[in-house]
Amino acid sequence: MLTFMQLIIISGLSGSGKSIALNMLEDADYYCVDNMPSQLLQQLVDQLAQQGYDKVAVAIDIRGGKSIAMLPQQLASLRANELDLQFLFLDAKTETLLKRYSETRRRHPLADEQRTVTEAIAEERDRLEGLSELGHHIDTSDLKPSALREWVRQFISTETRRGLTLIFESFGFKHGVPLDAELVFDVRCLPNPHYEQALRPLTGRDTPVITFLEAEPDVLNMRDDIARFIDTWLPCYIRDNRNYLTVGIGCTGGQHRSVYFAECLGRKFRDQARVLVRHRELPSIPTGNP
Template structure:
């Protein structure tokens, strides 16, 4: 059985993520108390379900504390399990609740929306590190759907020399904030900026003209080599730490040229030694790529 477990902050996009699984023919369950996870998996396995998606979050109350040992037990029984934790900045969550006029599940007469979000963060703090942390703060629904599809697709990648770890390079623009899901962040705003070339301004780091401009700059090639060397040297340590995902954020000012170019080139460079995903936070979903092993 392939089990995708989804958790995270209310308003971070869990319903969208579950809908992606449902559209991919997963049997989906929302708002499951965590103590029922193992019985549910056992029952569905007996009935022959090969793909299952489950949302477990703060609505489950005190049962959340039983989740970590259940995940270990399921993996020990051979269940192919992926855990996705969705997060977003407080300001984004408040805006989403204001726009939809929905009530936060922890809101009450004694808790404002801001306080409810803070309380939920405390309750879920122990779960965020159990799986892949995804920041949805600036993502449109279409981009989130694509990122979830990529996350699920990594299960189909062949075994890599780095075991179960997936290495994710994410370009972003500092003007929209640092991604909450980044484990390592590299600031490349010091590099020559194609934005100031009139004929390159409307292009991206995926375009040949921008690539040629950047690769003609020795500083860009040096930065690329330095980042690659750092990641290559420390990747085995993250593998020993039993990481399933390592997210490397590459940030420039707008997230359109320099960071996109470097994320793409680094993704290609590491294809031979790890499962690799490449994301471009500030570009439309078609610009996102999933890289397997050559």
């Protein structure tokens, strides 16, 4: 007898943290399979379902060779059978991947005597183009392993309920724009608490910083303008049958202004969608209403 199964497919660039994500899922009682060729996915799912497995996670990436091109078709086929399937794509900036390969001294799957690591990463991006749009996209470039584990934990928590999950992610422009953000707002033009000695060690979650920012009319106007924009267009994203919409809010360092905006917007929209609030440059603290 076939059993109901929750299936999570993980893909992404080599070195982006798929092993960390898979280990997190294994700790959450998922039966995990790494380096599965795409053409064997349906066979694996059928066999595990017959054996009674109800929580399964499978990593499929460039190590499976050219079969990775079949993955979109495989996902569509599984979803057509009303399988509870979720897709997680991990990404990272090229310079971050190069640093990770240098530190670990591991070989990129596509690197050889004729192809440098940089060229291998570029070819892998080309082969995986479009996969990030099939599900939830996480940029791991500036994430510590503990933060990535927390973000994956949030991912599996929100998947217990259907509909769109709205993610507000604060970040610092000096560390780069998140690759996973569909909408990005720049709040660097606003007064910066960093230049107030007493506020410098605090964050946008602390009352003195909030008081400082909310005393500035421009802060309140921009906060309301961003909220109005999202409020106007959120129904369109919901009608598009998206599972996730990530809104990036950036300031210079990602500690004060962007954190304040992400927290405020998260509170405002909790009655309209499932909300996660993430602060890329701060220690990982679970926030949201999964």
